[in-house]
Amino acid sequence: MTTEQIAQWxxxxxxxxxxxxxxxxxxxxxxxxxxxxxxRPYEAVILHLCxxxxxxxxxxxxxxxxxxxxxxxxxxxxxxxxxxxxxxxxPRLTAAHRDAIHGALxxxxxxxxxxxxxRLMKLExxxxxxxxxxxxxxITALRKVQNPGRAGLxxxxxxxxxxxxxxxxxxxxxxAEMDSYLAQHQLPxxxxxxxxxxxxxxxxxxxxxxxxxxxxxx
Numbered sequence: 001m002t003t004e005q006i007a008q009w010x011x012x013x014x015x016x017x018x019x020x021x022x023x024x025x026x027x028x029x030x031x032x033x034x035x036x037x038x039x040r041p042y043e044a045v046i047l048h049l050c051x052x053x054x055x056x057x058x059x060x061x062x063x064x065x066x067x068x069x070x071x072x073x074x075x076x077x078x079x080x081x082x083x084x085x086x087x088x089x090x091p092r093l094t095a096a097h098r099d100a101i102h103g104a105l106x107x108x109x110x111x112x113x114x115x116x117x118x119r120l121m122k123l124e125x126x127x128x129x130x131x132x133x134x135x136x137x138x139i140t141a142l143r144k145v146q147n148p149g150r151a152g153l154x155x156x157x158x159x160x161x162x163x164x165x166x167x168x169x170x171x172x173x174x175x176a177e178m179d180s181y182l183a184q185h186q187l188p189x190x191x192x193x194x195x196x197x198x199x200x201x202x203x204x205x206x207x208x209x210x211x212x213x214x215x216x217x218x
Contacts, residue, residue, distance in 0.1 A: 001158055001165070009156045018181075021155060021169035022049040022139065026057070028165060029136035034058040036126075036140055038195070039067070039075040042178045044082075044187040046141040046170055051082050057139075059086045060129045064121040065095035066105070066196045074190035081187075087133060089125035105196045118197040130162045142168040145175065 013021050026033045035050045037043045037059055050057045061075070079086055091098070098120065099105075106113030130138075138159060144151050159166040170178070182189055 006154070006156055006158060010154045013155050018045075018169040018173060019049055019052065021167065022046075023053045025137050025139050025156075025165075025167035025169065026050075026053050032134070032136035034060050034133050034135040034138060036060045036062075036138065038062065038193075039071050039078065039190065040193040040195070041189055041191055042143075042170075042175075042182070043141055044078055044189065045173075045178050045181050046139065047078060047082055047084060048181075048185055048187055049169060050139060051084065055083065056085045058133055058135075059084050060126070060133060061086055061088050062122050062125045062129065063088050063090055064125070064197070065091065065098075066121070066194070068192050068194055070190055070192035071194075074188060077188055087129060089129040091121045091125050093120060095121075114197060122197050127162075130164075135162075135164050138162065138164040138166045140166060140168045141170060143170055143173060143178075 013024065016024070033054065035046060035057055037047060038061065047059065050059075067075075075086075078084060093101075098117075102116075102120075106117055108114075142153060144153060153168065153171060155168055155171050157166050158164075173181075181187070
């Protein structure tokens with residue numbers, strides 16, 4: 001897969017709808033596409049788009065054990081409503097075990113602590129999930145408006161960390177467009193989401209950053 005091929009795809013898809021991009025992504029590797037989710041706000045949009053194109057598409061969910069009750073209830077509501085084929089991956093450590101060994105959750109100014117939390121509780125189970133599901137196409141809910149680091153992303157890219165084609169169908173959608181989609185399809189949203197691996201919305205947890213490459217084959 002060449003840089004020019006990816007650039008050509010991005011030119012072609014720039015005028016396509018999110019639904020069209022999702023269908024395109026799945027068609028690139030029939031039976032070998034997955035979608036990842038953390039059931040944060042607006043995740044219902046990408047999940048709905050994916051199951052419309054492929055009802056049994058594997059949904060990779062890393063449950064790090066620190067989600068709030070509302071997020072778990074939201075996950076179960078969407079699982080039932082959309083008949084999601086969820087593949088949950090949990091860390092090797094429970095939340096209680098991690099807290100006993102490592103102490104309180106890292107604060108926003110503790111970059112080293114945040115990365116260590118992410119490595120233990122998110123990256124390891126995510127890497128395990130990607131190895132086991134072995135997708136050729138990874139569909140994400142990344143959007144440019146989420147944080148400054150995502151503003152320069154393309155719809156399609158090659159993810160060297162995981163050796164997959166990475167496609168973000170809702171990349172260019174704003175909150176108003178996402179709200180409209182939720183209302184049109186009578187989908188729930190969830191606002192009580194908290195990600196202890198980020199501490200704030202301006203940083204990456206590692207799944208979508210180069211530093212999260214780690215060792216994928218250990």
